[in-house]
Structure formats: C-alpha cells, structure tokens
Amino acid sequence: MKRILVGVKRVVDYNVRVRVKPDGSGVATEGVKMSLNPFDEIALEEALRIKERGGADEVVAVTIGPADTQAQLRTALAMGADRALLVQSDKPVEPLDAAQILRKLVERETPFLVLLGKQAIDDDNNQTGQMLAALWDRPQATFASKIELMDGVARVTREVDVGLETVEIELPAVITVDLRLNEPRYVKLPDIMKAKKKPLDTLQLAELGITLVERVKAVRYDAPSVRTKGVMVKDVSELVGALRSKGLVK
Amino acid sequence: MSSNILIIAEHNGAQISSATAKCVSCAVTITGAPITILVLAKSGAAIAAQAAQFAGVGKVLQLDHTQNEHALSAVLAPQIVKLAQPFTHVFGASTTFGKDLMPRVAALLGAPQLSDIMAVEGERRFRRPIYAGNAVVTVEVPEPHKIVATVRTASFQPAAAGGSAPIEVVSTDAVLPGYARFVSVAAAGSDRPDLQTATRVVSGGRALGSAENFKLMYELADALGAAVGASRAAVDAGYATSDLQVGQTGKIIAPELYVAVGISGAIQHLTGIKDARTIVAINKDADAPIFEVADIGLVGDLFSIVPELRKQLGNG
Ligand SMILES: Cc1cc2nc3c(=O)[nH]c(=O)nc-3n(C[C@H](O)[C@H](O)[C@H](O)COP(=O)(O)OP(=O)(O)OC[C@H]3O[C@@H](n4cnc5c(N)ncnc54)[C@H](O)[C@@H]3O)c2cc1C
Ligand SMILES: Nc1ncnc2c1ncn2[C@@H]1O[C@H](COP(=O)(O)O)[C@@H](O)[C@H]1O
Numbered sequence: 001m002k003r004i005l006v007g008v009k010r011v012v013d014y015n016v017r018v019r020v021k022p023d024g025s026g027v028a029t030e031g032v033k034m035s036l037n038p039f040d041e042i043a044l045e046e047a048l049r050i051k052e053r054g055g056a057d058e059v060v061a062v063t064i065g066p067a068d069t070q071a072q073l074r075t076a077l078a079m080g081a082d083r084a085l086l087v088q089s090d091k092p093v094e095p096l097d098a099a100q101i102l103r104k105l106v107e108r109e110t111p112f113l114v115l116l117g118k119q120a121i122d123d124d125n126n127q128t129g130q131m132l133a134a135l136w137d138r139p140q141a142t143f144a145s146k147i148e149l150m151d152g153v154a155r156v157t158r159e160v161d162v163g164l165e166t167v168e169i170e171l172p173a174v175i176t177v178d179l180r181l182n183e184p185r186y187v188k189l190p191d192i193m194k195a196k197k198k199p200l201d202t203l204q205l206a207e208l209g210i211t212l213v214e215r216v217k218a219v220r221y222d223a224p225s226v227r228t229k230g231v232m233v234k235d236v237s238e239l240v241g242a243l244r245s246k247g248l249v250k
Numbered sequence: 251m252s253s254n255i256l257i258i259a260e261h262n263g264a265q266i267s268s269a270t271a272k273c274v275s276c277a278v279t280i281t282g283a284p285i286t287i288l289v290l291a292k293s294g295a296a297i298a299a300q301a302a303q304f305a306g307v308g309k310v311l312q313l314d315h316t317q318n319e320h321a322l323s324a325v326l327a328p329q330i331v332k333l334a335q336p337f338t339h340v341f342g343a344s345t346t347f348g349k350d351l352m353p354r355v356a357a358l359l360g361a362p363q364l365s366d367i368m369a370v371e372g373e374r375r376f377r378r379p380i381y382a383g384n385a386v387v388t389v390e391v392p393e394p395h396k397i398v399a400t401v402r403t404a405s406f407q408p409a410a411a412g413g414s415a416p417i418e419v420v421s422t423d424a425v426l427p428g429y430a431r432f433v434s435v436a437a438a439g440s441d442r443p444d445l446q447t448a449t450r451v452v453s454g455g456r457a458l459g460s461a462e463n464f465k466l467m468y469e470l471a472d473a474l475g476a477a478v479g480a481s482r483a484a485v486d487a488g489y490a491t492s493d494l495q496v497g498q499t500g501k502i503i504a505p506e507l508y509v510a511v512g513i514s515g516a517i518q519h520l521t522g523i524k525d526a527r528t529i530v531a532i533n534k535d536a537d538a539p540i541f542e543v544a545d546i547g548l549v550g551d552l553f554s555i556v557p558e559l560r561k562q563l564g565n566g
Pocket of ligand 1: 014038039121454455456457480481482483484495496497498499500501511512513514515516517518519522532533534535538550551552553
C-alpha cells in the first residue's frame with residue numbers, strides 16, 4: 001500500500017489577532033476560533049492530488065493534541081483523507097516530541113512520503129519536519145512550492161532566500177510545504193457527512209512509548225512593542241518634505 | 251557548565267553572509283562565552299578568513315568536503331553534530347539555510363531548538379516572537395540540554411570587523427548520506443540592492459494589478475537607491491518573484507526606510523517590517539491598517555502618486 005502521512009495541527013485561526021493575557025502567563029485562546037494550520041491544509045491538499053493522480057493508495061492525517069482536536073481531523077477527512085489518527089496529549093508538545101511521535105507513526109504506517117506544513121502559525125517554530133527527517137535518517141525538502149514524484153525519487157522546488165532551488169530526494173522522505181504549492185479545496189456538505197463514517201483512531205502516548213520532556217520553559221509572555229501611528233501628509237510634496245526632514249532624501 | 255558557542259557559517263561558496271555576522275552580534279551578548287565559527291564548504295579557506303575577522307570570534311573551524319559544495323542539510327548536519335560536543339549553544343541564522351539545517355542538527359543532538367531569537371536575556375534565556383509577532387515569549391532551557399537556535403537577523407546589527415581569530419582545518423568521520431541531491435538554483439539575482447540587507451526598501455502590493463505595472467516599483471526603487479519587495483498577494487498574482495515576499499512567510503527585514511505601496515497591512519505582512527526605522531504608506535483607502543503603523547501616510551491613487559514622487563525625487 002502506497003501511503004502518505006500528513007501532519008495536521010490545530011492552531012488559532014490566522015485571522016484572529018491574538019492577545020497576551022494581562023498577567024503574562026500566556027496567550028488568550030479561550031473562545032477564539034481554531035482552525036487547521038494553513039500550511040497543513042496545503043500539505044493535505046497535495047497528498048490528495050498525488051493520490052488522485054494515482055501516485056498513492058491512501059492518505060492518513062495525523063494530529064497530536066487534546067481529545068477535541070478530533071474536530072480538525074474530521075475536517076481533514078472531509079477534505080478527502082482516508083483515515084485519521086489522533087495521538088492524544090493534553091500537554092503541549094515541543095517540535096522534538098512531535099517529531100519523535102511522528103517517527104513512531106512512520107514505523108507503524110510505513111509511508112513513502114510524509115507531508116507537513118513548513119511551520120505551525122502559533123509557535124512559528126518551523127522545526128518538526130526537519131527533526132523527523134533527522135530521526136528517521138531520511139532526506140528532507142523544506143519550503144516546497146512544487147513536488148514531482150518519479151520512480152523512487154521526488155523532485156522538489158524550494159522557495160529559498162535567493163530564489164527557487166530544485167533538489168532531488170530519494171523516497172521515503174519528508175517534505176514541508178510552502179504557501180504557493182497549491183490552493184486547498186473547499187469542503188462540501190456531503191463530504192462532511194461522509195467523513196463521519198471514516199475511521200478515526202486514537203492512540204495514547206504511552207502506547208507509542210513516548211514520555212514528553214519539557215526542554216523549553218516559557219517564563220513569560222509579553223505583548224510586542226507597538227509602533228505608533230505617525231503623521232498623514234496631503235500630497236507628494238509634503239511627503240518628500242517629511243522624508244527630507246528625517247534625512248532620508250536629499 | 252560555562253557557555254561555549256558554535257555558529258554555523260552561511261556563505262555562497264565565496265563570500266560569508268552578513269546573516270552570520272549578525273549571529274556573532276547575538277552571541278557576543280552572552281557575556282564571557284567563547285565563540286567559534288564553523289565553515290562547511292567545498293574549499294572554505296577564503297570564507298574562513300572572512301569569518302576570522304568578525305570582532306568577538308575566538309576561533310574558526312574550516313571543514314572542507316566535496317559533498318559540502320551545495321548546502322544540503324542531510325549532509326551538513328551529521329558533520330556539525332560530530333564537532334558540536336564541546337559546545338553548549340549552536341547558532342545559525344534564521345534564513346532559509348538556517349531554518350532548514352538547524353532543526354536537523356538539534357534532533358540529532360537530542361536538543362531543543364529556539365527559533366528566531368530576537369534578544370538575549372541570559373546565558374540560557376532568550377526572547378522570541380510567536381503568533382506572527384503578536385506576542386513575544388521569554389524562554390529558558392535548563393541544563394544539561396544543549397541550546398540550538400536560529401537568530402532573527404532583523405534584530406541584530408552585523409558584527410564589526412577587526413578580529414583575527416585563528417583558523418583550524420578540521421575533518422570528521424561522519425557518514426554522509428547520498429539520498430539528497432542538489433539539482434539547480436534559479437536565483438532571481440539583480441544588480442539592485444539585496445532585499446535582506448538593503449537600508450531602503452519599496453514594496454508593492456496587489457493594487458499594482460499586473461507585472462507590467464509592477465515596473466513602477468522598480469523605477470521608484472531606482473530613484474531611491476532601494477531594494478524591491480512585495481506582498482504575498484503581489485507574489486501569488488505573479489507580479490513579483492517569491493524571493494521578494496516580505497512578511498511572516500517571506501523575509502523579515504529592518505531597513506531604515508520602508509515604502510509600502512498599495513499594500514493593506516495584513517498582520518502577516520507587518521510581521522516582516524516591525525523593525526523598519528521609518529515606514530511610509532501609500533494607499534487609496536484611508537482606513538487601511540497599514541496607516542496604523544506608518545510613520546508617514548499618504549492617501550491617494552498610487553498610479554498618480556508614484557510617478558509624481560519619482561519626478562520630485564529627481565534622478566536619484
Ligand atoms: C499563513 C499565512 C501567511 C502569510 N504570509 C504573508 C507574508 O509573508 N507576506 C504578506 O505580504 N502576506 C502574507 N499573507 C497574506 C496576508 O494575509 C494578505 O493577504 C496579504 O498581505 C495582502 O496583500 P496586499 O496588501 O498586497 O493585498 P490587499 O490586502 O488586497 O491590499 C491591497 C491594498 O491596495 C489598496 N489599493 C488598491 N488600489 C489602489 C490604488 N490604485 N492606489 C493605492 N492603493 C490602492 C487597497 O486599498 C488595499 O489596501 C499570509 C497569509 C497567511 C494565511
Ligand atoms: N501537534 C501536531 N500535530 C500534528 N502535526 C504537527 C503538530 N505539530 C507540528 N506538526 C506538523 O509539523 C509542521 C511544522 O510545525 P512546527 O515545527 O511546530 O512549526 C506543522 O505544519 C504540522 O504539519
């Protein structure tokens with residue numbers, strides 16, 4: 001069975017402007033809209049397209065999180081994943097833990113490809129895929145904006161600082177996706193109904209032999225320093241004058 | 251255990267990157283910790299010599315290997331791990347090079363990574379942005395974990411020259427995989443200033459409407475001696491190439507002057523320009539969020555403002 005494993009994380013929706021709690025103990029997430037991490041939707045979309053082209057037989061979505069992240073897995077199933085795995089953890093998992101958990105799942109599921117987002121937009125870590133590839137001793141391609149699968153290899157275009165880089169990696173491999181790879185499909189009502197019947201299994205960390213380690217302690221959360229609104233000018237001459245007075249133009 | 255810092259150099263085969271010089275500036279704020287730079291290259295002598303000149307650097311390690319010609323993290327990481335043993339901290343820049351490489355190093359070391367550190371609060375305590383910069387978290391890594399980190403380049407100035415650290419040529423017995431291969435790179439490359447290091451940047455948004463119209467931004471850039479940037483919407487629409495994207499998922503920059511033209515000011519875009527000294531916004535919508543952060547704002551149609559601005563700025 002040619003299988004693709006896709007990691008999907010529940011995060012605060014990208015449209016929400018999060019606020020730091022007044023006591024600095026964290027970010028206020030109660031009652032805030034939660035969604036699938038946008039990069040993970042793109043990863044899932046890519047997996048589905050690969051399957052629809054005949055490049056894979058099964059797409060498995062996995063999330064690590066508290067029990068109620070089932071809701072996000074149902075969304076993934078409605079998008080088209082064949083089955084879903086919830087690795088239950090009520091405590092937050094650091095990227096190295098997430099990578100270790102995914103490494104265990106890779107052993108069980110033997111995918112030829114693991115697709116992840118390039119970063120989760122809550123902690124903005126951008127680590128999990130690279131860590132999984134290291135622990136698995138397999139190649140990685142991050143920032144993917146184009147993926148071509150050929151016989152036993154993937155040719156991946158990566159959005160890097162200087163432009164577009166192309167690499168060839170042998171499969172199995174880990175690919176983390178960037179925004180321009182594709183546009184995820186919308187979920188239709190009948191798909192939501194169908195998704196209710198698809199298999200969703202829950203695994204406990206202990207079953208996978210994982211004990212979480214707190215390596216990074218969050219000491220305090222602060223609001224960022226804010227920029228203050230400046231002056232409005234009425235025309236180009238005033239703009240040039242303002243720039244001149246700041247010494248920015250001659 | 252007293253701190254001992256290893257910095258992984260970034261380079262293009264000939265020239266060390268200013269991003270590495272910024273990592274040095276970050277590292278020197280950890281008072282008293284010796285700093286070593288590791289240059290992995292095909293033949294890195296010239297790069298190592300540049301690294302040795304950063305003020306504050308105690309030693310440079312030069313590791314030449316034919317497989318180091320192109321930066322492939324799967325190849326570089328095992329070599330770094332072999333040399334990382336004596337160090338408490340391993341730093342790289344928060345560039346696509348560093349973001350790709352450092353987590354792979356961290357995992358092999360069994361160490362946590364701190365991404366995008368923006369300030370040093372103590373030997374093992376740092377500040378980093380989360381939620382697209384809408385919050386800043388102070389984090390601490392207890393001993394005995396090594397600390398792997400990427401340094402947010404917009405938060406630090408490049409280290410000054412004036413050092414003369416000794417260079418040591420090293421090798422490792424790391425087994426290097428052959429399962430990842432470099433194929434090609436299409437560098438946008440131009441003779442304009444580089445977006446990441448430019449002191450002035452002019453960026454265009456969706457409002458430019460076409461790649462043809464986007465040329466207006468290049469003309470304005472030339473008049474100001476500026477680099478060109480773009481919003482995600484402008485890149486997605488094909489008006490500008492992806493290496494020009496500014497923001498949470500593009501480049502984080504800190505120029506002295508940033509001119510946003512026809513850009514609404516979404517949080518993901520603002521994340522990329524928080525540290526700009528002066529922000530100028532040109533937008534026809536007086537309620538556009540970009541004006542909340544702009545030092546100088548001008549409401550109006552960019553298609554009449556930009557040509558007029560260029561005219562008034564003269565030839566350069
Ligand atoms: C996970 C994620 C990551 C993202 N990362 C980034 C990122 O890195 N960088 C980024 O930029 N975006 C990013 N985005 C997208 C971001 O949310 C916005 O969609 C994007 O920045 C909008 O681009 P824009 O301002 O050019 O377009 P719009 O929001 O459409 O704004 C166009 C503006 O032009 C003005 N305008 C129109 N015509 C004229 C005219 N003739 N003269 C003057 N003004 C005019 C309008 O008033 C409007 O304010 C990300 C989104 C997500 C979900
Ligand atoms: N808790 C999680 N559950 C499932 N996937 C995850 C989780 N955390 C991270 N990932 C995957 O790893 C990617 C990168 O996350 P990060 O390293 O946290 O920025 C995400 O886009 C997901 O694809």
